[in-house]
Amino acid sequence: MERIKRNPYEMAVKQLEDAAEVLKLDRGVVDYLKVPDRVLQVKVPVKMDDGSIKVFTGFRSQHCGVRGPYKGGIRYHPEVTLEEVIALSMWMTWKCAVVNIPYGGGKGGIICDPKKMSEGELERLTRRYTTAILPVIGPDRDIPAPDVYTNPQTMAWIMDTYSNVLGYTIPGIVTGKPVEIGGSEGRTASTGRGTAIAAREAAKKLGIEIKNAKVVIQGFGNVGYHAAKILSEWGAKIIAVSDSKGGIYSDDGLDVDRVAEHKSYTGSVKGAEKCEEISNEKLLELECDILIPAALEEVITEKNADRINAKIISEGANGPTTPEADRILEERGIFVVPDILANAGGVVVSYFEWVQDLNRYFWGEERVNSELEKVLVRSFKEVYTIKEDYDVSSRDAAMILALKRVVRAFELRGLWPQ
Numbered sequence: 506m507e508r509i510k511r512n513p514y515e516m517a518v519k520q521l522e523d524a525a526e527v528l529k530l531d532r533g534v535v536d537y538l539k540v541p542d543r544v545l546q547v548k549v550p551v552k553m554d555d556g557s558i559k560v561f562t563g564f565r566s567q568h569c570g571v572r573g574p575y576k577g578g579i580r581y582h583p584e585v586t587l588e589e590v591i592a593l594s595m596w597m598t599w600k601c602a603v604v605n606i607p608y609g610g611g612k613g614g615i616i617c618d619p620k621k622m623s624e625g626e627l628e629r630l631t632r633r634y635t636t637a638i639l640p641v642i643g644p645d646r647d648i649p650a651p652d653v654y655t656n657p658q659t660m661a662w663i664m665d666t667y668s669n670v671l672g673y674t675i676p677g678i679v680t681g682k683p684v685e686i687g688g689s690e691g692r693t694a695s696t697g698r699g700t701a702i703a704a705r706e707a708a709k710k711l712g713i714e715i716k717n718a719k720v721v722i723q724g725f726g727n728v729g730y731h732a733a734k735i736l737s738e739w740g741a742k743i744i745a746v747s748d749s750k751g752g753i754y755s756d757d758g759l760d761v762d763r764v765a766e767h768k769s770y771t772g773s774v775k776g777a778e779k780c781e782e783i784s785n786e787k788l789l790e791l792e793c794d795i796l797i798p799a800a801l802e803e804v805i806t807e808k809n810a811d812r813i814n815a816k817i818i819s820e821g822a823n824g825p826t827t828p829e830a831d832r833i834l835e836e837r838g839i840f841v842v843p844d845i846l847a848n849a850g851g852v853v854v855s856y857f858e859w860v861q862d863l864n865r866y867f868w869g870e871e872r873v874n875s876e877l878e879k880v881l882v883r884s885f886k887e888v889y890t891i892k893e894d895y896d897v898s899s900r901d902a903a904m905i906l907a908l909k910r911v912v913r914a915f916e917l918r919g920l921w922p923q
Contacts, residue, residue, distance in 0.1 A: 513592035513802055519828050521595070524904035527895060534912055538598075541568045541591055542575075542609075547637035549615060551630045554623050561617050561630060565638045566594035567647055568610040571914040574645055575611030576601060576852060578652025578681075579634075579659070581627075585614035589802075596823055597852070600845040602907035604884045606856045611647050613638065619654045631659050635666040642667070644677035644863070650855050651681040653801075657693070661686060677862035680855035689858035691873035692851075697731025697799075697821065698874065699850015699881055703842040704732075704795045704819035705739065706885040711816060711840060716740030719793040721815065723747050723785060724800030725764070725774050728821045728848065732797050733761045741795070745788050748773055749800070752788040753780035790814060798825035805830045813839060820844035826900075835898045843900040845907060846881075846888055853880050 518539055525535045549561040564587055567575040577597040590612045597610030615634055619627060641647055651660055660679040664686065667678045676687030684690060691698075705715050718741045722729045725746040733743045742758040750773040753759070759780065767777045775782055789796065789804065792814040798804050799821030805813065810826075810833035818834065819842045820826065826834070826841065834841055854877055861867045868876075892902035 512588050513824055514588040514595075516803075516824060516828060517592040517595045520900070520904055521908070523828075524901055524908045527897065527901065527905055528908060528912075530908070530912060534915065537915070538569060538595075538908075538911065541566050541594055542570055543567050543641070544587070544591060545638055545641055546587065547634065549630060549634045549637060551626060551633055553626055561615050561634075563613070563615040563634045563637060564590040565613040565641060565647070566591045566611065567641065568594035568612075569598045569911060570609040571918055572598075572602060572609055572911060573607035574609065574643075575647040576608035576650070576855065577611035577613070578650045579613035579615070579655050579663075580653035581615050581617050581619040581630075581655055581659075582653050583616060583618045585616045590614045593823055596845055598911060599904060599907035600849050600852055602910040603845050603888065603903050604849045604853055604880055605910065606853060606880075608648075608852070608856065611649070612652075613649060614652075627659070628662055631662040632666045635663045636670070639667060639670060642678065644675060644859070648677065648855075648859060649679050650851070657681055657683045657688060660688075677859055680858040680862075681851075682858070687858075687862050689854055689861055689873060690868065690870035691877070692854045692858055693727065694731040694735070695854035695873075695877060696848050696851035697728045697733075698735050698877065699853065700728060700732045700797055700799065700819050700821040700847050701735040701739070702850070702878060702881045703847040703885060704736065704797065704817055706882060707817045707819065707840050707842050708795065710889065713794055713816060717742055718795055719744050720795045720797065721745045721788060721791050721793040722797045722799055722821075723752070723788055723804065724798065724822060725768065726799065729797065729799035730761070730765055732799060732819075732821055733759075736795070737761050744793060745783060745791055746774055747783070747785050747788050747800075748775075751775045752783045752785055753777050754783045754788070754791070755780045795819060797821045800825070803827055805834075807833060810834055811837070813837075815839060818842065820847045823848065831898065831900055841899050842885075843903045846884060846899075846903050849884070850877055850881060853877055 594612035682688035796815035802824040807829035810830035
């Protein structure tokens with residue numbers, strides 16, 4: 506399915522303005538929140554394996570730091586844009602606020618195609634980018650994390666580069682690191698686990714038993730796999746999954762681990778045994794109880810929203826639903842758990858990791874998962890209460906909750922210098 510090329514910053518601003526209108530916020534406060542605190546654009550020259558030098562472009566956007574250090578991932582993708590990075594940093598501000606952790610929003614990215622680069626080239630790219638953004642990051646300033654096509658190894662390179670420049674080991678500079686060098690148990694599965702918890706809580710509100718609920722997942726990467734794995738452990742039936750090359754479907758349900766094993770060997774879920782192949786477009790329109798878009802932005806639009814046949818959408822990806830599609834889904838009675846709540850599990854456990862790094866005292870996975878459950882269940886209830894009190898969509902409710910917390914911090918701190 507060809508995605509609509511739309512400026513994601515416009516989407517983020519529209520969501521902000523809709524929530525601000527409900528709260529009747531002062532125009533100056535809204536204008537303040539529409540613009541990031543700072544945006545850094547850097548050139549990233551890398552010596553490639555063939556000896557040539559290739560210059561990449563990288564970004565780091567820091568949206569709003571009134572509630573704490575900036576927090577957000579770094580993505581490597583050929584379609585990274587400045588507008589996308591700014592929008593994602595804004596969404597991170599709301600995401601941290603809606604689950605009430607003391608961070609502001611940040612985001613980074615490099616325009617590159619990591620699938621066409623060797624591990625050595627990716628390491629040199631990462632270390633060079635880290636050096637370029639080093640003046641604006643730090644464990645009390647801005648803490649990066651993995652995102653699209655970055656992973657724990659990427660974070661290890663960032664931590665090592667930053668630590669070597671400063672002359673001592675600083676594990677708190679990034680989250681999502683390998684456990685062996687200060688990462689947290691449970692971090693790898695946390696975003697998918699959070700998306701599954703959000704779907705389960707929504708199912709409770711609609712009277713849907715999670716056991717035997719039919720689930721469709723677009724995007725079978727880290728988030729999609731772990732959401733599928735956890736939901737299947739709770740008894741749900743995963744009937745379809747996909748990746749960038751296509752999807753597979755079985756009304757009898759998929760064996761999540763066997764599909765993951767097939768993908769590890771072939772590079773795609775396509776061709777898995779005892780499954781029908783299905784396009785990403787058709788997969789989104791399958792009849793199911795829970796749909797989890799866990800790929801890229803803008804996959805549910807005004808062009809296909811009237812054909813979505815799910816009762817619940819739990820957004821594992823950032824910005825998978827356009828504002829126009831939101832209105833259609835709301836009119837049709839489809840319960841959308843918005844991205845800033847549904848996929849907040851990653852940043853919640855990143856916060857736990859940061860706390861553990863600062864204290865040099867580490868938790869077991871059981872405690873991590875238990876604390877994550879508490880935060881997300883509490884946050885879901887808070888959002889649902891606002892949804893009912895204001896008679897708004899779940900997305901607007903999450904935005905209202907987040908915006909209230911950010912604006913309150915802004916009001917308490919005030920403007921300086923005046």
